[in-house]
Amino acid sequence: MAEEGAVIGCHTIDEYNHQMQQANETKKLVVIDFTASWCGPCRVIAPVFAEFAKEYPHVVFLIVDVDELKAVAQKWQIEEMPTFVFVKEGNEIDKFVSARKDLIQKKIKLHTAC
Numbered sequence: 001m002a003e004e005g006a007v008i009g010c011h012t013i014d015e016y017n018h019q020m021q022q023a024n025e026t027k028k029l030v031v032i033d034f035t036a037s038w039c040g041p042c043r044v045i046a047p048v049f050a051e052f053a054k055e056y057p058h059v060v061f062l063i064v065d066v067d068e069l070k071a072v073a074q075k076w077q078i079e080e081m082p083t084f085v086f087v088k089e090g091n092e093i094d095k096f097v098s099a100r101k102d103l104i105q106k107k108i109k110l111h112t113a114c
Contacts, residue, residue, distance in 0.1 A: 007050050013071060013072065019062055023060045029086065032084065033045075034082060041081070083097045
């Protein structure tokens with residue numbers, strides 16, 4: 001598992017499954033950033049997402065390129081980017097499409113308080 005405080009890039013289904021399994025076992029909140037290399041707002045929010053990973057080391061931050069891992073994007077019904085999916089114990093607890101820093105942080109705080 002990657003060190004706490006870092007965004008973990010999932011480039012294969014196995015990597016993604018491994019990260020999700022570890023997060024489920026430790027009951028950690030997972031925030032998945034569904035992105036694409038061609039998506040301008042995705043590139044803008046990426047450094048902010050990395051800062052949140054440092055600020056909230058007890059949360060697992062994953063980044064998934066929808067073109068690279070189409071099956072994962074389909075599983076979570078991703079249609080627009082960037083989409084952020086919040087997962088706890090394997091279940092989606094929140095999801096939104098936006099590159100708004102304030103909204104991402106609000107949702108992280110909300111779901112880590114539970």
